[in-house]
Amino acid sequence: MDMTHQDILNAIRIKMKEAGVDAYIIPSSDPHMSEYVPDRYKCIQFASGFSGSAGTLVITQDFAGLWADFRYFEQAAQQLAGSGYELVKLKVQHTPEYIAWLGEMLAEGSVVAFDYQLMSMVLGEEIKIALATHHIDIRHLDLMDEIWENRPALPTDPAVLLPEKDCGETFKSKLSALRVALKEHQAGVHVISSLDDLAWLFNIRGNDVSYNPVVLCYALITTNEVTLYLNHQKLAAADVSLLAERGVKLKGYHEISSDIQQLEDCTILLDGKRTSYQFLTQLSSTVGVIRETNPVVLLKSIKNAVEIENIRAAMISDGVALTRFFKWLEENIGKIKITEWSASQKVKEFRELGKTFAGISFASIAGYGPNAALPHYAPDEINPLELLPQGLFLLDSGGHYFYGTTDITRTVPLGETTEEEKMDYTLVLSAMIFGSAAKFPKGTRGYQIDGICRQQLWQQGINYGHGTGHGVGYYLNVHEGPQNIGPSNAAVSIDPGMLTSIEPGIYRPGKHGVRIENLVLTVTGETTRFGEFLQFETVTMAYIDTSIIQAEWLLPEQINWLNTYNQMVYDQLKPALTEEEALWLAEKCKAI
Known part of the structure; x- marks a missing residue:
């Protein structure tokens, strides 16, 4: 019989007692600190039933809780029922509030354990330092491997080296830029664990993680050697030969640990947010550690000319799919049964018709009515909500293409809408246009643009609880740093070549939600006596619905931006559409 x-x-608590452990922490990450993890590392779902992508389980002998943020309150409450776990609501998103709880609840001399592989350096050190003030020790312990029968193995899907002509830069060039950065940091050794950074550096892609075209691997880079750690069988013989020609030594995936332990008398650069705490604990005392962001993160965020050209092509493929989906939706709503789930599958089907489609870039958020008020809502496949010819439908979805990654949100009316829905739609559109049309001095940071987007909402006493934008990869992760557009003062400017989303929203619980999202490319603007200015080029190519706009709430220049954008969408997509589809889109793109 399967274990509940x-x-x-109960089994975890027995193992804890046997090991002399008073509290056990289970994070939602893998050894690479990934957003999405292979099945083997879905430890929280195995232990509690909670399937959200972010959260932390903390277990003692008399309490078990899931610390999660507002995005998952409703989902967690449902999935934790009868599991023995309680939902602990985070007050501040992305903060480890359970650390203070452990310090208050545990007695001096207690032991807290967790799998050091699955905790970042930054978080591992924070736990150690904070609990030490309460005279509480930490210990490495992987209880999942002891309890989880038939635990999924690591994926064995094949990996491939991309043609360098499609990447716009060779591995040799990228490696040279990385080594220049390491020299500036006075580091002779660098370990890279983050999968998207490795994919970009080596021009390699795979299918080891849902939604992210990455390969499970590590790299150890010195001033004169490069070692890539992965399952050799993933690569074709020709790619193995290519890597050898490029001076890359191949080793087994798990050999990274022993090589780290053998390092001596050197200085290593480790990215605290993207490197596991285990690696830090394995270093010899003769190794100096420089804690800095992996230089690849910034290098990767600046798209080159080839990447930009291919991204624009991917946006057209995506726009064609979305045009066909929304046409299908409009023509069938109220005539056939359409649910949130079937709608999310239908848009995937339309994307799959594209010759360059390579997979979806994240699980689609398809919310109708009140469900759209949940920013990270996932439609229920078992008991799907039916769409009716009234109210608003929000679809946040994306795809991977050869070569480019998309992320787009559109909110559309399915029939009669309320005055409040129309007003909210218009205000969100206004916020998105304010951000998209912004011109700003070189060196401007994301929080400054965030304020530009929110200003009209703030004037109405309205705000939203998520960031306004995130970086997007090149046929890579849909969430990419280092840049973001949000309230926090991240010390990263929005530089030319960065691909970033702009996605404001309004969410009214129990009623409706509105979000509109485009991807924008930062480009150079004019240079004046006051300095160099930058601006955004909108690269997403999908019409914005105008049928419920309250035009009096938009400035003339915003209306002009909208009309120009929709006309550009029509012009770009028309050659790939049938005559019937083009006529339908022309009507949607009419100027207001």
């Missing part, structure tokens, strides 16, 4: 989650919790 209560059974698993």
Whole structure:
């Protein structure tokens, strides 16, 4: 008989007692600190039933809780029922509030354990330092491997080296830029664990993680050697030969640990947010550690000319798919049964018709009515909500293409809408246009642009609880740093070549939600006596619905921006559409 989650919790507590552990922490990450993880590392879902992508389980002998943020309150409450776990609501998103709780609840001399592989350096050190003030020790312990029968193995899907002509830069050039950065940091050794950074550096792609075209691997780079750690069988013989020609030594995936332990008398650069705490604990005392962001993160964020050209092509393919989906939706709503789930599958089907489609870039957020008020809502496949010919439908979705990654949100009316829905739609559109049309001095940071986007909402006493934008990869992760557009003062400017989303929203619980999202490319603008200015080029190519806009709430220049954008969408997509589809889109793109 399969173990229930209560059974698993009991088994964990027995193992804890045997090991002399008073509290056990289970994070939602893998050894690479990934947003999405292979099945083998879905430890929280195995232990508790909670399937959200972010959260932390903390278990003691008399309490078990899931610390999660507002995005998952409703989902967690449902999935944790009967599991033995309680939902602990985070007050501040992305903060480890459970650390203070452990310090208050545990007695001096207690032991807290967790799998050091699955905790970042930054978080591992924070836990150690904070608990030490309460005279509480930490210990490495992987209880999942002891309890999880038939635990999924690591994926064995093939990997491939991309043609360098399609990447716009050779591995040799990228490696040279990385080594220049390491020299500036006075580091002779660098370990890279983050999968998207490795994919970009080596021009390699795979299918080891849902939604992210990456390969499970590590790299150890010195001033004169490069070692790539991965399952050799993933690569074709020709790619193995290519890597050898490029001076890359191949080793087994798990050999990274022993090589790290053998390092001596050197200085290593480690990215605290993207490197596991285990690696830090394995270093010899003769190794000096420089804690800095992996230089590849910034290098990767600046798209080159080839990447930009291919991204624009991917946006057209995506726009064609979305045009066909929204045409299908409009023509069939109220005539056939359409649910949030079937709609999310239908848009995937339209994307799959594209010759360069390579997979979806994240699980689609398809919310109708009140469900659209949940920013990270996932439609229920088992009991799907039916769409009716009234109210608003929000679709946040994206795809991977050869070569480019998309992320787009559109909110559309399915029939009669309320005055409040029309007003909210118009205000969100206004915020998105304000951001998209912004011109700003070189060196401007994301929080400054965030304020530009929110200003009209703030004037109405309205705000939203998520960031306004994130970086997007080149046929890579849909969420990419280092740049973001949000309230926090991230010390990263929005530089030319960066691909970033702009996605403001309004969410009214129990009623409706509105979000409109485009991807923008930062480009150079004019240079004046006051300095160099930058601006955005909108690269997403999908019409914005104008049928419920309250035009009096938009400035003339915003209306002009909208009309120009929709006309550009029509002009770009028309050659790839049938005559019937083009006529339908022309009507949608009419100037207001």
